[in-house]
Amino acid sequence: MSLKLKITLGVTVGLMLILFISFTFVYYMFIRVTTKGEADLLKEKAKALLMKDLPSHPEYWQNNSQMEELLIPQEMLRYIAPDSKVIHQIYSDEKLLRYPVTYVNKETVTVETASDGIFVFVKMPVFKEGHQIATLEIGRSLRRLGEYADMLISVLLLTSIGTLILALIGGYFYTNVLFRPLQHFVSTMQNIEQSGSFRHIPLPAKKTNDEMILLGATFNRMIDRLQDMFQKQEQFLADASHELRTPLTIIESYASLLRRWASHDETLREEALEAIISESAQLKLLTQNLLSLTDVVRENCEQEVTFDLLPLARQIVTSLRITSGREIEIQSEPDQQELQMAGDSNKIRQLLIILLDNALKYSQQKVILSIGLTEDQWVVLEVIDQGIGIAESDIPHLFDRFYRSDKARNRKQGGAGLGLAIAQHIVQKHGGSIELKSRLGEGTSAIVKLPATCQ
Structure with a gap:
């Protein structure tokens, strides 16, 4: 019935x-x-x-x-x-x-x-x-x-x-009028099911507070989100496939070269082994980033512990100075001996490494890490470089997975376009915000605001 x-x-x-x-x-x-x-x-x-x-x-x-x-x-x-x-x-x-x-x-x-x-x-x-x-x-x-x-x-x-x-009689005709939008809903859903394409429910130009109109508007917003998520998923799969295919193709090519020609040519053998090792490392990094991104999306701020951010930041800066051979400066309040915050210290460590690593990749000059605490108990982290900068049109897309403003240069630098996406998820799971400010040729500033207590 x-x-x-x-x-x-x-x-x-x-x-x-x-x-x-x-x-x-x-x-x-x-x-x-x-x-x-x-x-x-x-x-x-x-x-x-x-x-x-x-x-x-x-x-x-x-x-x-x-x-x-x-x-x-x-x-x-x-x-x-x-x-x-x-x-x-x-x-x-x-x-x-x-x-x-x-x-x-x-x-x-x-x-x-x-x-x-x-x-x-x-x-x-x-x-x-x-x-x-x-x-x-x-x-x-x-x-x-x-x-x-x-x-x-x-x-x-x-x-x-x-x-x-x-x-x-009146009830039958009234329910026909009342259920006409619902019939449109059912018809649209059946079309979506049969065709696999996303469609909107037609709504009157003059919207009212009618429950059916509100239901239709909610359905259309849900379709928009699903379509956006579907497109991002397709883009993610395509980009991931591309990123995985490139190192695998290089490894396969050099392995074939080793088998055919490099058994008696030491120079060629060294070149092939170096390429295989390099691409394997790139592949490993990409895999780790994908797993890390999956973990960040799934986890919330569950590892809530109170820790001192300043020693953690100093330790990370010291390690990166040694590995990169670059100058990294920490700036904080002169009388600030500690900065207590609640959250997942491992994720905050990963966040700082991502931001500082990006600054080191695209800048040859000194990198600055500024750490402060506002009056309303928000921790502010700012990573500043004086590097190549980013075009204004690229800034809104930098947090998309696999997005790179200069694919050739990123490939050369060893990036896969996942770092900022991971950083954004870490910040969001801690209830904070992240913002990039940049101009071409003048450098980039990454500003992160985190609550001192986990949200």
């Missing part, structure tokens, strides 16, 4: 229940108010008869003409003795006589419902010299009320049937 049909039937059933309760209440109140009004009239009539002192004037009952003046059609008067025997009675409707005779000692109102009508009986005690001697009963047949009640039931039934028919 479709959702549209379920909603239509559900609304119809709910409306049936509401109508049943409402119409039952209307019918009950109609009968109750009408019979109460008739009972009040009979009470007044009974009081008027009691004022005539019926026990002392039996001639009223012997001469029916006097009582019949107070008797209207479809009515009955009874004078009941204490033994529940009828002493006197007059009537204009025999149907009233079929109800049992009862003697009561207090005012009583009884309503009887039968297939041929509604009957109201009022009984009042009759007193003489302070003692009850009989019961006066007045009964009235509310035949017209029964007819009106039957008519009311017919009207309510016809109204209910008409309302339900209109509810079914």
